Amino acid sequence: MKQSLNLGKSNNQQLVNILHNRLIEMLTYKAQLKGIKVIITEESYTSQSSALDRGELPKYGEEKPLFKGKRLARGLYKMGTNQLLNADVNGAFNIIRKVIPDVIDQVIKGLPFNPLRA
Structure with a gap:
């Protein structure tokens, strides 16, 4: 739906935000009907920080940290x-x-990794 609309950059962004919020409301409602607890969290820096190295995960707006890993491709x-x-x-x-x-401490113990060649 959004792809076919051209309301201008600002209005398109607002529309996407409204649709995103509505989706979250609907998922939360359906999950509660089945007894599933929904936790909403912000996701800033989650693609940049190294999960298994336990890299910093600051909140949006805080000083940007130095990340241990990087996205290659x-x-x-x-x-x-x-x-x-x-x-x-x-x-x-x-x-x-x-x-x-x-x-990570609860899950990492059983994760397989490919060995590195020397």
């Missing part, structure tokens, strides 16, 4: 330890870390 994130991780997995872990800070 679409879909690929290189951690500070030079290990590669799917960028979406890294971002998802970081969003979870904003709500449950010690989640």
